[in-house]
Amino acid sequence: MLDSVSRRREEEERVLKEGRLPPGQSLTQKFPVLHYGPVPTFNPAAWDFRVWGEVEQPVIWSWDEFSQLPRTQVTMDVHCVTRWSKFDTRWEGISLRTLVEKGFIKPKPTARFIIQHAEYGFTTNLPLEVMLQDNFLLATHFDGKPLTPDHGYPVRGVVGNIVGREDLKVPYFWKGAKWLRGLEFTKEDRPGFWEQAGYHNDADVWEEERFA
Ligand SMILES: Nc1nc2c(c(=O)[nH]1)N[C@H]1C(S)=C(S)[C@@H](COP(=O)(O)O)O[C@H]1N2
Numbered sequence: 174m175l176d177s178v179s180r181r182r183e184e185e186e187r188v189l190k191e192g193r194l195p196p197g198q199s200l201t202q203k204f205p206v207l208h209y210g211p212v213p214t215f216n217p218a219a220w221d222f223r224v225w226g227e228v229e230q231p232v233i234w235s236w237d238e239f240s241q242l243p244r245t246q247v248t249m250d251v252h253c254v255t256r257w258s259k260f261d262t263r264w265e266g267i268s269l270r271t272l273v274e275k276g277f278i279k280p281k282p283t284a285r286f287i288i289q290h291a292e293y294g295f296t297t298n299l300p301l302e303v304m305l306q307d308n309f310l311l312a313t314h315f316d317g318k319p320l321t322p323d324h325g326y327p328v329r330g331v332v333g334n335i336v337g338r339e340d341l342k343v344p345y346f347w348k349g350a351k352w353l354r355g356l357e358f359t360k361e362d363r364p365g366f367w368e369q370a371g372y373h374n375d376a377d378v379w380e381e382e383r384f385a
């Protein structure tokens with residue numbers, strides 16, 4: 174117990190020195206579960222993933238089709254607005270940037286924002302250019318294993334800090350929707366679930382944009 178407390182402090186000291194601990198955050202070695210509402214069940218036969226709105230061609234992928242999209246791995250520090258941060262988290266999944274580069278999704282020139290749509294109507298919004306950064310992933314795996322149900326199985330958005338990539342915007346972790354079912358490309362911004370509840374629309378962790 175004492176050991177794990179001092180180990181946590183040491184780790185936190187280290188990431189602080191490395192400039193990786195955003196203001197007002199503290200390091201956790203656990204993986205907290207945080208969401209509103211129940212955990213949905215996954216039925217691969219009924220599941221689909223939709224992309225619509227300001228795209229040249231709307232798509233609907235079955236679980237099989239989605240599973241065959243090109244895969245990417247990324248390691249990130251993730252920062253929850255409730256003040257815990259988890260460092261060096263390893264994710265695997267599908268990069269939206271790759272999907273656009275390879276022509277699986279063709280945004281119209283009018284597309285400026287993307288709304289993530291998840292089970293039970295949960296939504297969260299980000300600018301298109303942030304969603305196309307290397308630190309946004311449609312993740313299916315965490316730490317080499319499929320996501321657990323409470324962390325968003327089978328697919329979730331994740332966004333965080335990639336060490337050494339100071340060029341990237343880093344929003345708080347709520348900007349990745351668990352149990353993600355689709356992406357809506359829009360001309361205008363539209364606040365999502367937590368954004369409507371008073372959280373900051375941009376949610377930059379370095380600027381500490383927690384509340385509106
Ligand atoms: N569908 C859905 N996704 C969600 C949320 C939610 O309420 N519903 N909460 C967000 C918040 S506030 C955080 S911090 C992360 C937490 O992910 P975790 O439970 O895997 O730690 O999920 C985000 N994604």
Ligand SMILES: [Mo]
Pocket residue numbers: 207253254255346347
């Ligand atoms: Mo959060």
